[in-house]
Amino acid sequence: MRGRVTRFAARDAGPAARVVGFMAHLRENGFRLGIGEGELALAALVEAGVEEAAVRRALKAVACGCAEDWARFDALFDAYWRNGGRVRSRAVPVGTPQAARSAMVGEGAPGLGAGAAPGTEAAGEGEAEGDGEGRLIATAARNLRRKDLREVVSPEDIRQAEAVARALGQALRDRRSRRRKAARRGEALDLRRTIRASVGTGGEPVRLMRRRRPERPVKIALLVDVSGSMVPYARAYLAFMAGLLRGDGAADAYLFHTRLVRVTEALREEDPLRMLNRITLLADGFGGGSRIGAALAQFAATYARRFVDGRTVVMILSDGYDSGSSDELAGAMARLARRGCRIVWLNPLKGWRDYAPVAAGMAAALPYLDLFAPAGTLEDLAALEGELGRL
């Protein structure tokens, strides 16, 4: 790798350093880039030529990894290459691969990364871990009704909930894969191994080898309503959510009220207190109104396309009191159901005596549900284990 960089540096030390600096700039903005990409970028530039449009396209092809990156790239490119003064002070000196290394450390532990980063802006880099957070901090002040979730949930709650969540997760884990793997007993013959074994017995397949479908865990996507009417249950639900995500690497979590936010990354935070801090920021609008239909429609149109498939259980925790139209909710449920997932709706009110799903939203959603059950407390959730196992 050094060879290539030096070859570049022999001609002109500037461009290579600036490209490496640009990669660091992208990394700070949430792109997943390692040393390899920096090297690849330089190789790509040799191929692409020096025209600005060509450079932009070449770097775009190298640095982007998904549709979100692709959409954001041009703005980031301009911010770096067309804002001379600020950028040049940040360009990384050639021959010290420190910047790249510190950024790799940064992926796991942002605090460490800041210490090793060169230049005067080292401290600032540590804070700007991801572009997402910066934006959320900016919007946090918008809603005055924001509540601090730390008052609602304690780290102890989360520990308790983890146990419940683990049990529920296990109850759901019985879906079979469609791939077959070799096994001692199974429903299909493994011809390859059978024939291999039959060579030793003169072509008689004395020992039959078999294959079967291994068990494959289901993914859980959890959508929790945190609107005003749900505040009494928030404690149990948020703890359950945190517990589920800490125990299950494939689970996915969202909060919704008037809009929907994905909180999966925040919930994976090691330290429970920091996690609650991050969620508090994300859950801006907590305790406000609810537009279930719009939130679910947004989910069905965006995240569900990426994360929800036939092996997913979508769990919605909400009381079904929707200030939007029930048609919108029905449409969203229909779209979601078409992804082949199973949908479970847990409603805290259902436990009440004489409860009937008269809320227009709830009634609209009912035909699409695989399970509609009461759940207001952690104990209720724990009791669901059997029901979920039968899904």
Next chain:
Amino acid sequence: MASASTVQDGLAGQGYVASPDLAMALHLALALGRPLLLEGAAGVGKTEVARALAAWKGCELIRLQCYEGLDAGQAIYEWNYQRQLLAIRALAEGGETGSAVEARLFSEAYLLERPLLRAIRQAVPPVLLIDEIDRADEEFEAYLLEVLADFQITIPEMGTVRAVTRPMVILTANGTRDLSDALRRRCLYAHVDYPDRATELAILEARCPQVGAALGAQIVAFVQDLRKEALEKKPGVAEMLDFAAALAGLGIADLTEDAGVLQVALATLLKTQGDRAAITTEVAQRLAGRAA
């Protein structure tokens, strides 16, 4: 020196109009020998890129269509069990036994090549299209990474097969599931969007020359407007071409000419019941009027 515009011209010669971004990504993928990951909605022409590329380079297109449950037997190689069984019997009667039989059974003659193995054993580097990689399971993706890294495949009974030539690899995905970071990092990336008006017009001219310029412009404007409607499934480029071919076949010269025929021809664009219901005759006429 070959450049992005060479690629663009080459593909244009095959009737594929590539955006500058895509042309550059393809050029780099070819020059640097990296796989190219194409993402975008269904029907924007991701698969078509590989076809045009193969036609331009004059090489074979080897396609691996991914699906849930795809395993090594379908993607890489499989032994021909029936032939092996027969051979064992025949050889046993002939008196051959032991290791001689084994060596004979696990040889080239009994090997069924599947796309991945075939792609790395071609004398002329082919285009390997791994279509809808996001439909395959994660395990397969991990295995694919290995193949793409070294271009070699190990068959336990035969040994390691090294690539004779490096195929040009194109992967497509349309977001059924999230791909792993490892795979994304190994590949160059291009996001393919619905073409803009001028590009789509160029595509239509290249692919359906029988459609006149006036009708062509109307069709493209109509389809572009249709994509802005709230549809479950937006019509892709292929649908647009079908639509154009249908109208040309029906002898229509102007979209506003016959509301009934237009409504029938919409069958080529709208593929779900909900979308058919959403685009009523009135809506279609309004769009057609705007396009005319």
